[in-house]
């Protein structure tokens with residue numbers, strides 16, 4: 001780690017990190033706010049879902065129905081929108097932190113100072129992860145606040161389930177962020193890095209979605225890291241949470257390490 | 271202090287540098303001359319450890335700049351040929367940041383540099399002119415008083431006044447014992463500061479010369495107007511190389527031996543003298559042609 005670099009990068013990016021965090025918090029509060037209204041009509045909504053083909057409901061995280069706030073949040077926010085927000089965050093920020101600096105040339109200044117490439121790469125990874133943790137923490141806190149505010153007594157809330165849900169999402173994006181970071185560390189061209197990590201992340205996401213919708217194509221899920229984070233199963237307590245999280249953590253750590261090693265070893269056109 | 275040993279790097283497109291070897295002694299100012307695309311920046315990028323040499327190595331203060339990243343930078347100040355700063359900073363924020371990365375600098379010295387180069391550090395970098403950015407880059411290269419300063423085309427974008435300030439800075443630091451390597455297209459700038467210079471063309475070093483030797487290679491054309499044509503006739507018998515003649519005006523080609531030219535000319539009545547200096551490109555061509563002829 002290089003502290004001056006870390007501080008500078010946070011100074012530049014903190015506002016953007018906060019925008020993501022506040023946006024996400026705002027959205028989750030909105031979900032808690034509209035839930036009571038939806039719960040009243042949950043009977044009819046549930047029958048609507050039952051009428052849909054099974055795969056479609058599952059794909060959009062509706063299999064737990066609208067009966068409980070946990071099911072509602074896990075399906076409606078953690079099943080889709082939150083994943084998109086964090087995917088975009090990981091892709092953009094990881095590209096900005098390495099590939100962009102190499103492409104435009106300012107990396108030359110970082111490397112001309114008395115530090116090593118490994119330290120620079122480690123610092124940039126720490127900046128990405130700081131942003132990710134910030135967004136996830138703010139979202140989690142907003143979730144608790146939203147429950148207390150709009151639903152009722154926190155004592156009735158499945159807090160552990162909600163924390164596991166958020167921790168699962170964090171680790172999923174530790175992994176996705178790691179993959180984007182690896183690509184960013186390999187690319188000399190910012191646009192290429194952005195396109196590649198975008199295609200890979202959206203690809204994984206779609207594989208998971210298709211696998212869920214179609215029974216025949218369910219094998220597709222298993223090559224996607226998104227299958228290791230199933231909000232419905234986590235809230236419904238049917239997921240093997242420790243295993244999924246361990247795999248995500250392992251994959252993510254390997255991707256970050258590979259990114260650092262490649263960045264250390266390659267010629268940079270600065 | 272700094273040695274480049276048999277560095278070869280061929281890019282996929284076939285361009286690159288071949289077997290580049292030279293060394294710079296402590297306290298020396300070393301010029302690096304060559305036409306566009308010759309490989310100056312490529313060599314400097316190897317010195318900075320950005321590019322991995324296909325063959326050979328670069329050592330700064332005994333540290334291999336590719337294998338021992340992190341060890342040698344504390345001795346170096348660097349001005350990139352194509353400066354790019356981190357976006358969204360002012361000049362001051364950038365210099366503060368780099369000072370932090372360097373582990374602290376003498377702020378009095380930094381302020382003096384800023385004052386002498388005359389620019390407003392509070393301007394956001396993206397609003398700076400090319401010359402202003404160049405000045406920020408120069409301050410960043412000098413401010414931590416490194417032992418070796420590597421400058422890739424330092425005066426590009428600077429106006430003549432600032433070029434002069436820059437040359438003074440280099441000479442002052444040289445007097446303090448700082449070692450310099452600077453690439454340039456500008457012969458007068460190299461002439462005024464450097465002790466030695468290397469000439470590179472098409473990725474190959476074609477000469478490493480003492481600056482006086484380079485100066486003597488530089489051909490000058492003196493256009494002398496005499497009082498009368500008779501004097502011209504007598505003058506032309508002296509054996510100096512006459513380029514052309516037009517009435518009482520002759521053009522004399524002088525390479526190196528200025529003293530003899532002065533003595534021969536002084537014997538006559540001279541109305542006017544003009545001098546035309548051969549540009550750097552022509553010196554390269556001269557040198558290159560001569561190298562080509564000797565097998």
Ligand SMILES: Nc1ncnc2c1ncn2[C@@H]1O[C@H](COP(=O)(O)OP(=O)(O)OP(=O)(O)O)[C@@H](O)[C@H]1O
Pocket residue numbers: 269281282283285286304305306307308309310311312313351
């Ligand atoms: N990363 C790269 N990939 C492919 N070719 C390259 C790369 N970097 C440089 N080159 C080529 O190598 C040659 C030498 O380039 P270099 O930038 O070293 O020239 P230079 O002497 O600094 O020129 P200038 O005076 O224009 O700055 C050029 O032909 C350039 O196109």
Ligand SMILES: [Mg+2]
Pocket residue numbers: 310311312351422
């Ligand atoms: Mg160059």
